[in-house]
Amino acid sequence: MLTRKNILRRDSYKCSYCGRSDLPLTIDHVVPKSKGGADSWENLVCACTSCNNKKGDRTPDEAKMILHNKPFKPSHIMFIKHVVGKLDENWKPYLYLS
Numbered sequence: 001m002l003t004r005k006n007i008l009r010r011d012s013y014k015c016s017y018c019g020r021s022d023l024p025l026t027i028d029h030v031v032p033k034s035k036g037g038a039d040s041w042e043n044l045v046c047a048c049t050s051c052n053n054k055k056g057d058r059t060p061d062e063a064k065m066i067l068h069n070k071p072f073k074p075s076h077i078m079f080i081k082h083v084v085g086k087l088d089e090n091w092k093p094y095l096y097l098s
Contacts, residue, residue, distance in 0.1 A: 011046035
C-alpha cells in the first residue's frame with residue numbers, strides 16, 4: 001500500500017539525495033506534480049527537508065541534484081523482512097527467494 005510510512009520504510013529512513021537519516025524527513029515527488037508527476041511508488045522518495053527545499057519544484061536534473069536510489073514498487077517480501085528482521089533460510093523457497 002502506497003503510504004508515507006511505507007515510502008520511508010522502503011528508503012530505509014534515509015534521504016534519497018544526500019543519504020542522511022539524522023534530519024527531519026519528508027516525501028518528495030521526483031517529477032513534481034506541477035510537471036505531471038504522479039503519486040506513485042516510482043515517483044515518490046524520502047527526502048530531508050533541506051534537500052526537498054533545495055530541489056523545489058524541479059526535477060533532480062534541473063536542480064543539479066543526484067538521486068542516489070531509484071524509486072521502485074517494493075514487493076511484499078521487503079515489508080516482511082522489515083517486520084521479521086532476518087528470514088529463516090527454510091522459508092525462502094516458499095517466499096520465492098531461492
